[in-house]
Amino acid sequence: MINKKKSSDDIRSIADLSCGECAVICKVTSKTLSPDSPCVRLMEIGFTPGQEVRMIAKSPFSDPLAVSIRGTVIALRKQEAECILV
Amino acid sequence: MHLGLTDSEDGLTKTSAPHIPTITILGQPNSGKTTLFNLLTGANYTTSNYAGTTVEFSSGRLHPKFEFNATIIDVPGITSLYPKSPDEQVSVDTLFAINTTTPTDLVILSVDCSQLSRQLYLAKQVLDSGFRTVIALTMPDLLLKKRLEVDESQLQSMLGCPVIKINGRTGEGIQNLVEQAVLLYGTSLFSKTIPVPPPEPTEETVTVLYQFAEQTEEKVIRNLPKTIDLQEINRSVFNSRISTPDPFSIKIDKFLLHPWWGIVFFGMIMSILFTSIFWLAQPLMDMIGGAFDILSATVTQNFTSPAWLVDLIAQGFIGGVGTVLTFVPQIMILFLLLGVLEDSGYLARGAMIIDKPLSKIGLNGRSFVPMLSGFACAIPAIMAARTIPNRRERLLTIFIIPLMSCSARLPVYALLLALLVPRDQPWIGGVALGIIYLTSLFLGTAAAGIINRFRRASGPTGLMLELPAYRRPILRFILRNTYYRSVSYLTKAGPTIVVCCLIIWALTYFPNVTPNVPAAQAVNLSAQELDQWVVAERTSTSFAADFGRMIEPVLRPLGWDWRVGVALMSAFAAREVFVSAMILSLRISDDGDNFQHAITNAMRNAKVSDSNQTLFTPASTIALIVFFMIAMQCISTLAIARKETGSWRIPILQQTVYSLVAYGAAMASVAVLNAFGVY
Known part of the structure; x- marks a missing residue:
């Protein structure tokens, strides 16, 4: 909702945030619908739609990423971070 | 050994011994569980693996100062009562007494109040499952830094269970926590409910649970008295301060x-x-x-x-x-x-x-x-x-x-490289050692890569790692943990190592315990040299030597003889023993100054048994180095792998695979060197 630059084919995930950037989660979804999908676990950890996240740091290989959520910081691999759309 | 708890009878059946309640400390990772455990337990403290798993938990008795007899169990931290990994499965199984005989009578739930909504997710699950729970609010200092505090009585009434603020550093609040737990345990004796695990969470149920958590958080977190900023009357600014x-x-x-x-x-x-x-x-x-x-x-x-x-x-x-x-x-x-x-x-x-x-x-x-x-x-x-x-x-x-x-491999490499490297150019040895270290790193990575390729992960492999707030560690708890780790190593892996050392000793000692010294020898040698001669003779006629001779056909292609075989076997006690075993079998006497040279010379001149062939040729020496890089020549490692993985499966697999690969690689290196004209 906060995403101003959003165009029709440009869906951003939290992996696309730059350091220090804030965003509000709009959806948690996975490309594959396998039972191994991390979505529910990500939500259980606190990444629920409507929550504000902030990119705290990126590791040297830009993977994993450190994202703040609900008063703490969680390191996520890029693959997982891409499931969280903003 | 199963948890070290024998008193697992149901509290309702009338047994002569009174039922000792089991209190499980539960919480999310980094929520201060282990600090709580340390504050609650006294000196008796054991760590055990869950039967057949690598997951470890600590258990101990409630500290005598609380005047209440209970067993405290600290299970690994979980995010949710619905497990996603085998490790969480074990924590949850223990909690619901699946596959164990020790039902949890009471849960002490550690809740990090600086990230309340996230922590209330698990709290709500635990309470909804029907556990009798006392909530320990940890890390109030972190919340204080944000000039916020938790209204405990409000939280207590919203959750319907006792809530006590704990200061992990000073232990403040812990007495109150135990009192509440004892009270709650007293009421549980009259109405016993059996907790039920929650169903698999869906996006909807997670959302509903978090809605509750958010509403609760909003009601119970408040500004410190007298520090209300006028601009923070604005609710959204206040909320963002909570979630920072x-x-x-x-x-x-x-x-x-x-x-x-x-x-x-x-x-x-x-x-x-x-x-x-x-x-x-x-x-x-x-x-x-x-x-x-x-x-x-x-x-x-x-x-x-x-x-x-x-x-x-x-x-x-x-x-x-x-x-x-x-x-x-x-x-x-x-x-x-x-x-x-x-x-x-x-x-x-x-x-x-x-x-x-x-x-x-x-x-x-x-x-x-x-x-x-x-x-x-x-x-x-x-x-x-x-x-x-x-x-x-x-x-x-x-x-x-x-x-x-x-x-431990360093002395072995030093000995073998001394044979290979010209004496006037020691730097080559340094470079070679560097190559050995890099190769071992490469081998480790390659091994992991290969195993990973063949045995793909069954479940999800994510990271999802919390980066907790920086805190000053509590040294006394770390010392305590270090002490118990060492004790657990000594008591669980120690006996295995001692027994294995005894077996190796026996193999290199028996059956020719007192070898006959030929009169000609006895005259020429000093007392010390005679002792060394006896030891060398005893070893070379021992069971280990017999075995060495038996497997000599396998060693010959690598250019080694039975003496190398014996030294390799002795090296199972510790790799560096290879050096002393080799010295022993070549009957080199320690005459002080030039011992290092004496060893290298003796090794250079050593001949393969019953032949005129040099034993330590460049090819056979390199083969030995390659063998040592890969082979699992260490019983202590096997013993600790057995202890840490909870079964012999991994150590036996390691021993077999690495021995075979080491032999194959040594053979291959000899073949390659021979092909290049190095013998």
Whole structure:
């Protein structure tokens, strides 16, 4: 909702945030619908739609990423971070 | 041993002994569970593996000062009552008494109040499942830094269970916590409910649960009295202050998680860690080794008969105990430093920095410290692997640790490289040693990569690692943990190591206990030389030598003879024993100054048994180095792998695979060298 630059084919995930950037989660979804999908676990950890996240740091290989959520910081691999759309 | 708890009868059945309630400490990772455990328990404290798993938990009795008899269990942290990994499965199974006979009577739930809504998720699940729960609000100091506090009585009435604020550093509130727990346990005796695990969560149920958590958080968190900023009347500003992580930690992370400075700092920390276990432990290990040598010599001097019994005690038993104890300094130093890194919050960040390359071979960032420690010694390294939460990654790390070139291999490499390298160009040896270390790192990575390719992860392999707020570690808890780790190593792996050392001793000692000294020899030799001659003769006619001769056909293609075989077998007690065993079998006498030269010369001149062929040719020496790089020549490693993985499966697999690969690689290197005209 906060995403101003959003165009029709440009869906951003939290992996696309730059350091220090804030965003509000709009959806948690996975490309594959396998039972191994991390979505529910990500939500259980606190990444629920409507929550504000902030990119705290990126590791040297830009993977994993450190994202703040609900008063703490969680390191996520890029693959997982891409499931969280903003 | 099963939990160390025998008193597992149901509290309602009338037994002569009163039922001792079991209190399980539950909470999310980093929520201060272990601090609670340390505050609640007294001196008796055991760590055990869940039957057949690598998951470990601590249990202990409630401290006598609380005047209530209960067993406290600390299970690994969980995010949700619906497990996603085998490790969480074990925590949850224990909680619901699935596969165990010890039902949880009471739950003490640690809730980090600086991230309340996230922590209330699990709290709500636990309460909804029907557990009698007391909530311990931890980390109030972090909330205080944000000029906020929790209204405990409000939270208590919203959740319907006692809520007590705990100061982990001072222990404030812990007495009250126990009192509430005792009260709650008293009421539970009258109405017993059996807790039910929650159904699999869906996006909807998670959302509903979090809605409750958010509403609760909003109602119970308030500004500190007298510090209300006018601008913060605005609710949204206030809310964002609640959901901001510890600002101090974020400031530090600007440096420690900086793309470049982060790596520099990581390198520094890891160098300190490694040099500590590699160099700092050395004098302590030498001291222990020296003390046991003196002890052994004293026994030999003061008791004479029967000779074999004296030798059994002096060499076999005292030597074995000495072997066990020499690892203690490294274990203690590693666990002390690991404790400081873990409790300060840095370990998680280090894991994040190094995660990417390790994830490529099926490991995660937390495998780094154990792998690095493996270059000092596999024993503490395998023990350190317990900081890896994911079972599969932990087993994989434990599996490849023996490939890391440990310090016990250094004397062996030094001896063998001295044979290869021209005496006037010692730098070649240094370069060769560098290559050996790099190759061992490469072999470890390759092994993990190959295993990962063949045995793909069954479940999801994510990271999802919390980077907790930086905190000053509580040293007394770290010391306590280090102490119990060492004790658990001594009591669980120690006996296995001693027994194995005794077996190896017996194999190289019997059956020719008192070899006959030919009269011609006896005249020419001094008393000391005679002793050495006897030992050498005894070994070369021992069971180990028989076995060495038996497998000689296998060793011959590599250019080795039975004496190398015996030395390899002796080296199972500890790799560096290879050097002394080789000296013994070549009957080199220690005449002081030029001992090093004497060894190299004797080894250069040694001939393969019953032939004129040189034993240590460049090809056979390189083959030996290659063999040592890969082979699992260490019973202590096997014993600790058995202890840490909870079964013999992994150690046996390691022994078989690495021995075969080592032999094959040694053979291949001989073939390649021969092809290039090196013999």
